Amino acid sequence: MAGYLFGLMAICAIVVYVLATNRAGSVRDRAAEKTHSRPVYHGLNAAIWTGVPAFVFLLIWLLAQNSVLDLLILSNFPGAADMTEAQRSLVISEIRQVAAGNIFQDPSPEILAAVEHFRSLERTAAWAMVASVAALICAGAFLGLRVIRNRFRARHSFERAVTWFMIFSSLVAIVTTFGIVASLLYEAGQFFARVPFYEFLFGLRWEPQIAIRADQVAGQGAFGMVPVLFGTIVISALAMIVAVPVGILSAIYLTEYSAERFRAVVKPLLEILAGIPTVVYGFFAVLTVAPLIRSIGLSLGIDAAPNSALAAGGVMGVMLIPFISSLSDDAFAAVPRAMREGSYALGATKGETIRKVLLPAALPGIVGGVLLALSRAIGETMIVVMAAGLIARMTLNPFEAVTTVTVQIVTLLIGDSEFDNPKTLAAFALGLVLFIITLGLNLIALRTVRKYREKY
Amino acid sequence: MADAAASSTLRAPVDWQSAEMDRRRKARYAADRRLQIYGIISIAFALGFLAILVGTLLYSGYSAFTQSMVTVEIDLSGEEIDPNDIRAANWRSIVRDKLEALVPDVPRSDQRDYFNIFTSSAHFLVRDEVLADPSLLNRSARYVIPLSDPLDQLNKGSIDRNLPEEQRRVNDVQIGYFDQLKEQGAISKPFNTALFLNADSRFPELAGLAGAITGSFWALLVCFLISFPMGIAAAIYLEEFAPKNKITDAIEININNLAAVPSVVFGLLGLAMFLGWFGLPRSAPLVGGMVLSLMTLPTIIIVTRASLKSVPSAIREAALGVGASKHEAIFHHILPLAMPTILTGTIIGLAQALGETAPLLLIGMNAFITSASGGVLDASTALPTQIYIWADSPERGFVSRTSAAILVLLGFLVTMNAIAIFLRQRFERRW
Numbered sequence: 001m002a003g004y005l006f007g008l009m010a011i012c013a014i015v016v017y018v019l020a021t022n023r024a025g026s027v028r029d030r031a032a033e034k035t036h037s038r039p040v041y042h043g044l045n046a047a048i049w050t051g052v053p054a055f056v057f058l059l060i061w062l063l064a065q066n067s068v069l070d071l072l073i074l075s076n077f078p079g080a081a082d083m084t085e086a087q088r089s090l091v092i093s094e095i096r097q098v099a100a101g102n103i104f105q106d107p108s109p110e111i112l113a114a115v116e117h118f119r120s121l122e123r124t125a126a127w128a129m130v131a132s133v134a135a136l137i138c139a140g141a142f143l144g145l146r147v148i149r150n151r152f153r154a155r156h157s158f159e160r161a162v163t164w165f166m167i168f169s170s171l172v173a174i175v176t177t178f179g180i181v182a183s184l185l186y187e188a189g190q191f192f193a194r195v196p197f198y199e200f201l202f203g204l205r206w207e208p209q210i211a212i213r214a215d216q217v218a219g220q221g222a223f224g225m226v227p228v229l230f231g232t233i234v235i236s237a238l239a240m241i242v243a244v245p246v247g248i249l250s251a252i253y254l255t256e257y258s259a260e261r262f263r264a265v266v267k268p269l270l271e272i273l274a275g276i277p278t279v280v281y282g283f284f285a286v287l288t289v290a291p292l293i294r295s296i297g298l299s300l301g302i303d304a305a306p307n308s309a310l311a312a313g314g315v316m317g318v319m320l321i322p323f324i325s326s327l328s329d330d331a332f333a334a335v336p337r338a339m340r341e342g343s344y345a346l347g348a349t350k351g352e353t354i355r356k357v358l359l360p361a362a363l364p365g366i367v368g369g370v371l372l373a374l375s376r377a378i379g380e381t382m383i384v385v386m387a388a389g390l391i392a393r394m395t396l397n398p399f400e401a402v403t404t405v406t407v408q409i410v411t412l413l414i415g416d417s418e419f420d421n422p423k424t425l426a427a428f429a430l431g432l433v434l435f436i437i438t439l440g441l442n443l444i445a446l447r448t449v450r451k452y453r454e455k456y
Numbered sequence: 457m458a459d460a461a462a463s464s465t466l467r468a469p470v471d472w473q474s475a476e477m478d479r480r481r482k483a484r485y486a487a488d489r490r491l492q493i494y495g496i497i498s499i500a501f502a503l504g505f506l507a508i509l510v511g512t513l514l515y516s517g518y519s520a521f522t523q524s525m526v527t528v529e530i531d532l533s534g535e536e537i538d539p540n541d542i543r544a545a546n547w548r549s550i551v552r553d554k555l556e557a558l559v560p561d562v563p564r565s566d567q568r569d570y571f572n573i574f575t576s577s578a579h580f581l582v583r584d585e586v587l588a589d590p591s592l593l594n595r596s597a598r599y600v601i602p603l604s605d606p607l608d609q610l611n612k613g614s615i616d617r618n619l620p621e622e623q624r625r626v627n628d629v630q631i632g633y634f635d636q637l638k639e640q641g642a643i644s645k646p647f648n649t650a651l652f653l654n655a656d657s658r659f660p661e662l663a664g665l666a667g668a669i670t671g672s673f674w675a676l677l678v679c680f681l682i683s684f685p686m687g688i689a690a691a692i693y694l695e696e697f698a699p700k701n702k703i704t705d706a707i708e709i710n711i712n713n714l715a716a717v718p719s720v721v722f723g724l725l726g727l728a729m730f731l732g733w734f735g736l737p738r739s740a741p742l743v744g745g746m747v748l749s750l751m752t753l754p755t756i757i758i759v760t761r762a763s764l765k766s767v768p769s770a771i772r773e774a775a776l777g778v779g780a781s782k783h784e785a786i787f788h789h790i791l792p793l794a795m796p797t798i799l800t801g802t803i804i805g806l807a808q809a810l811g812e813t814a815p816l817l818l819i820g821m822n823a824f825i826t827s828a829s830g831g832v833l834d835a836s837t838a839l840p841t842q843i844y845i846w847a848d849s850p851e852r853g854f855v856s857r858t859s860a861a862i863l864v865l866l867g868f869l870v871t872m873n874a875i876a877i878f879l880r881q882r883f884e885r886r887w
Contacts, residue, residue, distance in 0.1 A: 003831075066735030159783040166693035169686040170704075173711045173757070176750050180721060183728035246498040253495025266499060273506055275869065277811025279840045280513075280862050283847045287855070288512050321502045351488030372716065379718025381814035382840075386847060406720050406814070413727065413818050431724040435717065442716040 001126060002062055005133050006055070013051035016141045020046035024148050037154040045154040046144030048161050054136040061129055069125065073118050078110055184435055187428035194422045195223045200429060202226065206392035206403075208412060208423050223426050225433065227392035231402030235313040235384060236377040238398055242317025243377075244370055247324030252354055254325070255332045274322040282386030285315040290387060297399050304399040305389065312387040313398065316380055320373045327372065327449075331365025332358055368449035375441035379434060381406040405430050513866075517859025523648040523661060524603040524611040526574060526637060530554045530582065531596030542587055547579040555601075559636050569629040573637075575602045575661045602650070602661040603643070605853035607634055611643060614852070625852070651860060655827050656837065656845070660853025663846070665861055666828045671741050671821065671836030672810060678745025678832055679752055679809050684802055686749075687756030688791075694757070695764045696786055715754035722751050723818030731819060739820040739835035747819060748809040755808070759801025763794040796883035803876040807869050813840040839865045 021043030028035045070092050077091060091111070098107050098115045099122070107115070148154070192200065203224015250270065254263050290311035297304030304310075335358055343353040359366075389401025390411060412427040471477065530551070537545040555574055556562055562570045575581070578601045585599065586592045602608070606625040609615045615624050617631060626634075637643050654664030698704040726747035730736045736743050767790045775785035816822070822841045829836035837845065843865065846858040 063734045063736075067733070070735070155781065159781065162689075162783060162787075163693070163697065166689040166697065169689035170693045170698070170707055172686060172750075172753065173690065173714055174707055176714060176725070176753075177710050179729055180717065180725045183725050183732075184721075187724075187728055246501055249491075249495045249498040250502060253492065253499060257492050257495060266503070269506065270499070270502055273502060275807070275811075275873065276509070277813065277840055277865065277869070279811070279813040279843050279847075280509075280866070283843065283858055283862060284509050284512065286847065287516070287859075288508070318502065318505045349484050349488040351491040352484065354491065375716060376718075379720065381718065381720040382844070385814070385817075386844070406718070409720055409724070410814065410817055413724075414822065428724060428728065431721055435721050438716065438718055438721075439713065442713055446712060 002058065005058055005130065009051045009054050009137060012137050012141060013047040016050040016144060017043040017047035020145055020148060023145065027148060027150055031150045033150065035150050036152065041154040041158050042148050045158045046141070048158065049144035050137055050140040053140055054133045057136055058133055065125060069118070069121055072121055073114055076117055077114050180435065184428055184432040187425055188432045191422060191425035191429045194425070199223060200225055208408070208426055221422065223422065225430065227394045228403060228405055228408055228430065230394050231392060232378055232404040234396065234402050235309050235316065235388060235404055236374060238309060238313025239316035239320060239377045240374060242314055243320035243324050243373060247321045248328050248366065250321070251325045251328035251332060255329055256350060256354055270322045270325060273319060278319065278380060278382040281315050281319050282383045285311050285383060285387035289315055302399050305401040307387060307389045307401045308399045309388065309402045310398040312384050315387065316377055316383050319383070320377060323376065324369050324373050327369025328362065328366045331362035331369065334365060335361045364448050364451065368445045371441050371445035371448065375438040375445065379406065379438050381410060385410050405434050513859045513862055516856050517863045519612045519614065520651060520856040520860035521648050522645045523650060524608040525600045525644050525646060526603055526642050527598050527600050527644060528554055528558060528642070529596060530599050532586065532592060533594050533596070537593055539590055539593055542583065542590065547583045551579040551582050558642060559633055566629050569627060570633055572604055573607050573630055573633060575604050575659060577659065577662060605660040605851055608661055609852055610634060611645065656825060656842065660851050660857055663857060665839065665842060665864060667825055668837045668839045668842035670828045672838040674741035674829065674832045674836065675744040675748060675838055676806055676810060678742055679748040680806060682746065682749035683752040683756055687753050688760050688798060691757045691760030691764065692786060695761045711754045711757055715758065719751060719812055720814040720818065722747050723815030726815060726819045737833055739823045740833050741829065741836050742832040743819050744816050744821050744838060745832070747815045748812060751812065752805040752809050755805035756802055760798050763797035764790060767793050793885065796879050800876045800880045803872050807872040810868060811840055811865065813844055816841050817844065
């Protein structure tokens with residue numbers, strides 16, 4: 001339905017564009033004085049007036065329709081006032097299912113009445129939607145065509161509309177951030193209404209597999225995030241142990257030692273590592289790296305878990321190599337030539353120049369890059385979802401399985417998504433923690449990088 | 457100067473030719489070489505990892521591009537099938553009889569094992585072929601039916617016959633019949649078109665990527681339609697129009713930060729806002745595309761701003777000088793010149809979005825869906841989430857299919873990046 005309306009809008013806008021352009025052309029030809037705008041601007045302006053209000057209206061309508069319909073049904077449903085949130089969403093989904101024709105058992109008479117109500121509401125809504133969109137299109141086309149006159153500043157009008165679109169688009173970035181913060185805070189707030197704040201922050205046990213229904217057998221549930229955060233730190237640290245030295249050393253070699261041709265071949269190859277989707281790394285970690293680590297561990301007499309932290313962390317480290325390498329590369333390139341050559345002039349070897357002059361001078365940039373990489377490691381999801389464990393353990397042994405914040409978010413939210421039990425909401429609390437940590441790291445890193453760049 | 461002269465007289469001159477200095481020099485050069493070797497080792501480690509990664513995927517994935525099939529001659533003219541209601545016929549028994557007739561006398565005790573050689577949906581496949589071409593009802597024709605996963609593995613050599621029977625997933629009875637079929641020449645191993653034409657299935661031999669590819673296509677289309685115009689508009693505004701004040705500064709910092717927010721957080725946003733508050737359908741490519749577009753937007757904005765900046769100001773001034781408005785100067789002159797770079801950046805951004813998995817998992821694009829999606833509102837999977845689903849499946853056949861799916865995904869990524877590189881080299885101007 002909505003799809004046809006969008007199509008209708010597009011067609012109307014094009015038709016109006018052609019009509020308005022022609023009309024403006026004939027107006028111009030008949031006019032005694034010079035016209036302000038070229039016909040094409042009259043056409044564009046009329047097309048915008050035709051299409052855009054209807055488009056915006058329809059978008060808002062579609063976004064709001066479901067929630068409003070739900071509210072309307074519930075307001076008419078007997079006993080809705082004293083139902084819990086879960087019961088309400090259950091009733092609504094049942095009504096919708098029945099209305100869509102998926103009947104599994106005999107629905108109660110209240111439900112059937114509500115379905116009737118829902119259907120009539122839906123019909124009304126559909127008619128109202130079509131009618132208002134059509135009215136908006138007609139009004140826009142009428143005004144857009146009527147306004148065409150010799151003096152009408154169609155170009156200004158069109159450019160103003162474009163400017164508003166540009167402003168709106170730039171605000172989307174801010175709105176997205178607000179959306180992230182708002183949704184995380186709201187859902188996390190719901191979580192903290194059920195689980196005390198301090199228990200989440202300082203609790204040492206994480207056992208979120210609690211009963212969803214009253215009759216299920218499950219653990220009591222514990223939502224202390226310390227072990228989860230601990231696991232995240234362990235895996236990220238392992239990743240950084242791999243990525244930092246390898247990344248910096250390869251950047252040193254590529255910028256300082258290698259021949260230009262070698263660099264031209266190797267650098268893009270390294271960048272490929274950054275372009276591979278993380279789900280691929282995850283699969284590789286499970287398929288190859290984890291069994292390898294397990295067999296190495298067994299041959300050394302260590303009982304390595306099949307989903308050891310080392311496998312996930314190591315593979316993640318490889319993923320981060322090009323990231324650190326290219327940021328260090330930039331940092332080295334930003335060191336002024338004079339410093340390098342001054343060092344050579346004193347008789348230092350290349351290696352000494354790198355260690356004693358370049359590295360200290362480039363250090364802030366490198367640190368910024370490492371911090372950015374760390375924030376990526378903490379937020380990285382698929383590798384750990386596939387290769388790390390599910391059970392939160394406080395251990396530093398890299399051969400054991402640990403879990404991470406992102407793993408918990410994904411496993412808590414895959415499957416059911418009822419927004420009313422602490423298990424689901426806990427994911428949002430973890431998401432909030434993750435967002436705050438990565439935001440902090442990013443801000444520090446970006447500031448370090450920028451400050452350092454200004455220096456030379 | 458006088459100080460320097462004095463200190464030099466205090467210190468004995470260094471004999472640079474002495475053995476001690478020679479040792480020192482050698483040690484210094486050795487340290488230099490060591491650093492160089494560490495660098496080479498690091499690069500070798502990274503590239504070696506890449507080689508092993510690609511090699512493993514190729515090695516484990518190539519076999520999924522073929523599928524072992526059995527060809528069976530079925531004459532339907534003798535069967536009593538109502539041409540008006542083809543679905544109603546007892547296809548199961550018809551096809552079973554024909555399959556049984558492939559080898560002489562299968563004893564009752566072996567029947568279970570024997571029929572497990574073929575895919576359990578064989579009768580559906582035959583039925584669908586007849587539905588597509590009802591003239592098959594009146595004649596005999598050859599039908600090509602996939603072998604079930606264990607036998608497929610056996611045929612491809614991934615299952616070792618020499619293992620003891622209890623350690624492999626095909627028993628000796630099945631191997632016996634399989635060898636008979638093979639001797640008759642009924643077994644073939646053609647290109648696995650099902651991998652691209654079928655949607656997901658519980659049975660590896662029937663599972664394909666069609667659903668995932670269309671889902672990814674719709675999601676990317678939505679992502680492109682939202683992020684490309686809005687990204688360019690935002691970049692033009694920030695670069696050319698925005699006054700320099702606190703608000704635009706805040707927007708800039710915001711965009712840089714958004715580019716570094718973990719993808720899973722975008723998934724949480726999509727789940728809470730698009731699904732929770734707006735009530736959009738779960739698992740729909742529309743929602744996936746919207747989430748991905750929010751992630752791609754910063755990339756496109758940053759690229760567009762950089763490319764707008766690189767267009768020489770002489771062009772802008774010339775346009776303004778002959779009386780163009782600011783909008784006209786930008787949209788008619790600067791933007792077209794910046795477009796190749798913007799397109800390059802957009803394609804790279806879309807390639808990133810194509811590989812993004814975590815946000816799609818959170819909005820439910822990991823559902824089990826056995827038909828290709830028909831639009832942006834139908835529940836669907838995407839390529840990376842399909843990889844995740846298959847990677848989680850226990851059947852052995854899904855391991856090679858996961859690798860094959862990854863190869864397909866990497867193929868798309870390589871193509872997109874190649875197009876981006878081509879655009880850059882062909883159209884990008886250096887000023």
